[in-house]
Amino acid sequence: MPVHDWTRVEAGIFHDFHTAWITEIRNTLNGGLLPEGYYALAEQHAGRAIADVLTLHVEPVSNEPKASPSAPGGPTVAEAPPRTRRKQVAGPTSLGRRRTLAVRHISGHRLVALVEIVSPANKDRSETVDQLAQKVVAALDLGVHVLLVDLFPPTPHDPQGMHDAVWRRLVDAAQPYDLPADEPLTLASYAAGTQVEVDLEHVAVGHALPEMPLFLHPGRFVNVPLEASYQAAYRGTPAFWRAVLEGQAPLAS
Secondary structure, three states, rough: OOOOOOOOHHHHHHHHHHHHHHHHHHHHHHHHHHOOOOEEEEEEEOOOOOOHHHHHOOOOOOOEEOOOOOOOOOOOOEOOOOOOOOEEEEEOOOOOEEEEEEEEOOOOOOOEEEEEEHHHHHOOHHHHHHHHHHHHHHHHHHEEEEEEOOOOOOOOOOHHHHHHHHHHHHHHOOOOOOOOOOOOOEEEEEEOOOOEEEEEEEEEEOOOOOOOEEEEEOOOEEEEHHHHHHHHHHOOOOOOHHHHHHHOOOOOO
């Protein structure tokens, strides 16, 4: 199933899908994708600054995740580099209520990774773009890995996409990120550490979503099946709005 043009519907319709997609990703991670000792929760963070929330959970991760290679069908934690088409590396970083997916380690229940699915409200003003970009950078500063999924085209407030807003804060870049004009939707996986490594894929409306790495430790990750979870969430979208998204009904006013 191809990625749909979510600009065809009002923000509340995407919010409904967004909530369902988060649940499907959580279910996939908890259904055997994560190695033993890890689990995923859908959470609601509150507060003006992400650090105000993360200080309740985050501790340095000292133990690498343990996979169970001897168990048939058990989870596999990849060690080879992700097979994404683009990669960037940044040196040490300097840096309202949002729904996120928090992956925690059972030893102290430490927050190790976030999945962020960008909503229209994250791109409707310069201030909201800045808030999300700062949230990602703050998480990376605390050693929390981030998978950012942005299925919306650039706006005047993020003209080169949301990753560009994050990247500029990571490296204080003078030049904008080179967002492909024919693939304006961005998937970015950030691995936190002494340097931040970013694996990137770009897609267009009508394309399938690739798997993306979700890092649990620098150099160790699981591949999140974004396409399968997207399909599962989309099946619950009301028929009226599926018709709009699939071009079988007029655009939402």
